[in-house]
Amino acid sequence: MDFQFTPIQKLVQKSVRRFSQEVLAVVAPHLDKEHKTHPKEVIDQLAAQHLYGIQVPEAYEGAGLDSISYCLAIEEISKACAATGLMVTVHNSVVALPISVFGSEDQKKKYLADLASGRKIGAFSITEPNAGSDVSGMQTVAVKDGNEYVINGKKCFVTNGAIAETMIVGATIDRKAGNKGVALFLVEKAFPGVSVGKIERKMGMRANPVSELFFDNVRVPKENVLGKESEGFRLSMKILDMGRIGIAAQALGIGMAAFEAAAKYATERKQFNQPIGKFQAIQFKLAEMKANLESARYLIYKAADLKDHDLPFSEASAMAKYVSAENAMKVCTDAMQIFGGYGYVEELPVERYFRDCKITQIYEGTSEIMQIIIGTAILKEFSGGFI
Ligand SMILES: Cc1cc2nc3c(=O)[nH]c(=O)nc-3n(C[C@H](O)[C@H](O)[C@H](O)COP(=O)(O)OP(=O)(O)OC[C@H]3O[C@@H](n4cnc5c(N)ncnc54)[C@H](O)[C@@H]3O)c2cc1C
Secondary structure (H helix, E strand, O other): OOOOHHHHHHHHHHHHHHHHHHHHHHHHHHHHHHOOOOOOHHHHHHOOOOOOOOOOOOHHHOOOOOOOHHHHHHHHHHHHHHHHHHHHHHHHHHHHHHHHHOOOEEEEEHHHHHHHHHOOOOOEEEEEEOOOOOHHOOOOEEEEEEEEEEEEEEEEOOOOOOOEEEEEEEEEOHHHHHHHHHHEEEOOOOOOEEEEEEEEEOOOOOOOOOOEEEEEEEEHHHHHHEEOOHHHHHHEEEEEHHHHHHHHHHHHHHHHHHHHHHHHHHHHOEEEEEEEEOHHHHHHHHHHHHHHHHHHHHHHHHHHHHHHHOOOOOOHHHHHHHHHHHHHHHHHHHHHHHHHHOOOOOOOOOHHHHHHHHHHHHHOOOHHHHHHHHHHHHHHHOOOOOO
């Protein structure tokens, strides 16, 4: 076991940190206040930093880096601007990476380089108004017609929905087959019949245009099925296993931003003629915040390391996401408490960290669903596979 970063991982951390603090931290408060989608300059600058295909092989214009480097990048981006972290992590780990891992050679040639270079933005769309945690309940249907599938239905809460041009979309091809009747399709926004619905007004992550998507007789070539037709549900679960490592790193980044702001404030803010950090009540809060973030960090690196060694990482990724999201939310709450009334007003960024952090306990599987995944793995282990 090696707790040291490689020279490449250190370089990624340093360069993404510098870029994120110089560029993203500056625009983040304005984008948040105005509910404004990322301007094209920011999207292009992320491309110049090679942040759209972090784990995609160089042959497809990716950076070809490992999962720990990916986590370091997402943490630094999210620390500066969580909404940018959301755009980048969804694009990378539930769109570009799955095409790289599960896509056919033709799919990779057609879609991957555009995604990895940032020429096109990606989205992953399985949630529907009546199918959230229960993915298998999706009502969007795909009916085979010759060499094409015809998709009809409605999706909601699609991260990058309004800006994405390449999307992975889940649809039911055989309702009677249950989970085996779900397929994943590569759908282009430009295909006739695809349209963007309402863009959500949100508590946090405001710079990300999370939207509805409508599919009205959208004809998709059968070559655009990702993996096998009957594998959509299984692949979705595997894709989310990969995605959750990124969401965990995002939660860690937001928590780190809140912790560092609170620690600095504790040394500067004076009450009763001394810095508030001198009060044990504040020191204990800071100590707990740091310990909680460090424990999340090592669960994230463990999940990433298992993934990079091609070992099972589903439970580890659920634990990383569960602990990181829960701990980061607690850290943001404590940071706001340390800031007192100033934590609650918009002039300082702590209230934004608090608002942005909440969703990490919900998307890509709620904390309750993470507990179910971990609990199921425990029962399987201790029953010898009989439960
Ligand atoms: C900002 C944002 C971005 C998103 N981005 C995407 C995206 O890019 N792509 C996409 O497909 N989806 C996306 N989502 C959807 C997100 O993944 C879902 O909201 C999430 O999975 C929960 O589904 P739900 O909202 O329908 O809640 P529900 O599934 O209705 O859950 C409601 C509550 O019931 C609990 N619950 C449900 N089932 C169980 C159970 N079996 N046991 C115990 N408790 C249970 C949940 O934990 C939760 O507390 C996004 C959502 C938001 C808000």
